[in-house]
Amino acid sequence: MIIELDCGNSFIKWRIIDAASQVLLSGVVGSTEELVRALEGARVSHELYHCRMVSVRSDEETACLEQCLAQKFGLRVLTARPASCLAGVRNGYVNYESLGLDRWMAVIAAYHLSAGACLVLDLGTAVTADFVAANGDHKGGFICPGLPLLRSQLRTHTRRIHYDAVASNQFMAEPLAPGRSTAEAVERGCALMLKGFVRSQVELAMAYWGDDYEVFLTGGDASVVADVLPRVRVVPDLIFIGLAIACPISS
Numbered sequence: 001m002i003i004e005l006d007c008g009n010s011f012i013k014w015r016i017i018d019a020a021s022q023v024l025l026s027g028v029v030g031s032t033e034e035l036v037r038a039l040e041g042a043r044v045s046h047e048l049y050h051c052r053m054v055s056v057r058s059d060e061e062t063a064c065l066e067q068c069l070a071q072k073f074g075l076r077v078l079t080a081r082p083a084s085c086l087a088g089v090r091n092g093y094v095n096y097e098s099l100g101l102d103r104w105m106a107v108i109a110a111y112h113l114s115a116g117a118c119l120v121l122d123l124g125t126a127v128t129a130d131f132v133a134a135n136g137d138h139k140g141g142f143i144c145p146g147l148p149l150l151r152s153q154l155r156t157h158t159r160r161i162h163y164d165a166v167a168s169n170q171f172m173a174e175p176l177a178p179g180r181s182t183a184e185a186v187e188r189g190c191a192l193m194l195k196g197f198v199r200s201q202v203e204l205a206m207a208y209w210g211d212d213y214e215v216f217l218t219g220g221d222a223s224v225v226a227d228v229l230p231r232v233r234v235v236p237d238l239i240f241i242g243l244a245i246a247c248p249i250s251s
């Protein structure tokens, strides 16, 4: 079995797949301790042989997690590394090492799935947009704060915006109606900002490629903007698809 890990800034997404890439178990955890508990549970029924990981956390944090997996489970972790070129995609950053590895994995996966021009949107702690031309040239992208950051900036930099952390989708029954409470006003306002952001990315993609491109959407908050993206491909495991290409494991 292969353990796959996607360490974002807020959450670690994990899953266990078999040699045929069938997903056997998966989860989302907030800390290394929680991950260890989840994997201890998983190893009761699954033998954990291999591990591959993509991390956008600091080198220290990533090394620490690798060490922990080695100690607790005897795993040697394959980690995604920056590259100027992979699977037909040329990294468009001036310094290719600076491109977030989660973005790189998502771009590799999207180009693999579309074999053509694509716009890749990832809604996590931050929201990222990346553009890949039909010939595999990554043109670069945009980064803006994601929903958790937009909310917390309002909470921490105003005196009177505070509301209980409740399921935010409870405010989304009428997402375009003006909010009639602080919680509604903030939740709907932040969602509208992200919808506006992704619409502007679609406009740019259309200016580049007309209708000849695909939109890929991933990340924990993908559902917030899915309705404003016509013909979008929502691929929750996009980063894992790229990770398998970047870190192949022969069985």
Ligand SMILES: Nc1ncnc2c1ncn2[C@@H]1O[C@H](COP(=O)(O)OP(=O)(O)O)[C@@H](O)[C@H]1O
Pocket (backbone or CB within 6 Å): 007, 008, 009, 010, 011, 012, 028, 123, 124, 125, 126, 147, 148, 219, 220, 221
């Ligand atoms: N099962 C889940 N656990 C935690 N967050 C989730 C879950 N499903 C969706 N979310 C949403 O996902 C967002 C985080 O997205 P994610 O892509 O995991 O971020 P990151 O990669 O930056 O850690 C949170 O704002 C939360 O609203």
Ligand SMILES: CC(C)(COP(=O)(O)O)[C@@H](O)C(=O)NCCC(=O)O
Pocket (backbone or CB within 6 Å): 008, 009, 010, 056, 098, 099, 100, 101, 102, 103, 123, 124, 125, 126, 127, 128, 143, 146
């Ligand atoms: C932009 C990001 C913070 C997104 O992280 P996430 O929201 O997935 O946790 C991450 O891809 C990152 O740290 N990138 C490095 C800077 C860059 O891509 O230019």
Ligand SMILES: [K+]
Pocket (backbone or CB within 6 Å): 122, 123, 124, 125, 126, 127, 128, 219
């Ligand atoms: K992201």
